[in-house]
């Protein structure tokens with residue numbers, strides 16, 4: 001593809017999709033040629049915010065430094081029907097950033113037209129769709145990647161290099177957690193139903209399971225899991241928002257109360273739904289245990305009710321010659337307006353034969369960059385693939401397939417109380 005200008009379109013132009021488009025447009029002006037969404041309001045508000053230099057909380061996880069964006073970007077050809085866009089426009093690459101339950105349908109449309117595919121995680125949300133996407137893409141002649149944003153983070157790469165380079169000997173086991181300090185947000189928007197997300201294992205843990213796989217470089221064999229919903233959901237109306245609720249100032253989960261008591265900045269208006277709504281049917285805590293090839297074991301747990309300033313993500317990697325402690329949130333503090341003051345990750349390695357004062361301790365600064373500094377490096381990697389250059393952050397379909405299989409197997413285990421063999 002080298003030498004030929006990219007022609008990129010996006011299906012699902014919300015937070016992820018619009019930021020992906022903005023990044024490509026900044027790197028290669030004119031490369032984004034069209035977008036499709038059932039509703040263009042999120043695209044408009046995000047682009048308007050960047051044009052007005054006041055992105056605030058609208059950027060969510062994908063905040064970027066965007067400069068030199070032309071006002072004309074708002075006038076990109078816009079479609080509500082993806083087939084119409086893919087047929088009418090001159091496109092070679094498609095960003096798929098819709099709700100998770102339609103990724104598979106959009107992947108199929110792009111495969112039929114032989115386009116490069118940059119899809120958001122997860123690959124798909126049902127066993128049938130995951131297998132279908134795998135069959136369609138396993139030998140695909142064009143670029144096809146699943147977006148795991150943390151994989152490009154310098155700390156993730158360093159952790160992988162340590163483990164696979166032998167710093168802690170041969171890997172024996174992993175103990176990993178994700179205590180999500182912004183967990184309420186998952187229950188304030190579309191992600192809160194099994195219809196659109198399947199589970200929060202597939203929505204969230206999929207990243208961590210992929211990171212564990214990537215760091216240890218082994219294939220999982222079997223999975224068992226437990227899960228329950230103990231915090232979110234209830235009897236409140238599905239369309240209720242904190243803005244119009246009579247408990248706006250008394251409910252401890254009100255976005256206004258969180259702003260007052262925990263100095264948490266108000267989320268954008270479309271992320272203010274009541275976390276006790278009837279339609280919420282997803283478990284909000286999970287424990288997963290994994291057996292890898294060669295007898296290596298791992299435990300993983302995630303919760304969505306960590307204190308607003310108490311997020312924890314990472315874990316211990318135990319090897320024959322030492323232990324590596326990966327802390328994605330090492331030091332972390334932001335202003336009430338959501339601006340990062342300090343943000344870094346750390347790797348702390350203790351070796352089996354080591355004197356007490358000896359230590360391998362590394363710190364990776366990510367202040368001002370999302371996903372522990374993984375977002376932009378991940379996008380650089382996608383551009384490299386599209387331009388035919390090598391990259392370590394390949395985000396392959398196989399990686400997306402394995403992570404999705406693990407998440408679906410974990411949910412199956414929760415439902416059946418059985419250990420599930422992955423059969424990879």
Ligand SMILES: NC(=O)c1ccc[n+]([C@@H]2O[C@H](COP(=O)([O-])OP(=O)(O)OC[C@H]3O[C@@H](n4cnc5c(N)ncnc54)[C@H](O)[C@@H]3O)[C@@H](O)[C@H]2O)c1
Nearest residue numbers: 012013014015016037038039097098099100120121147149
């Ligand atoms: N890699 C990451 O770190 C990361 C982070 C957040 C979200 N995501 C993923 O990105 C995807 C989008 O999430 P988001 O946070 O941007 O959500 P969002 O609500 O901000 O945007 C989703 C957009 O997709 C549109 N859409 C939904 N169904 C559609 C359809 N059938 N056709 C056209 N448009 C459709 C919606 O109207 C909306 O504008 C999800 O799959 C999510 O899992 C990934």
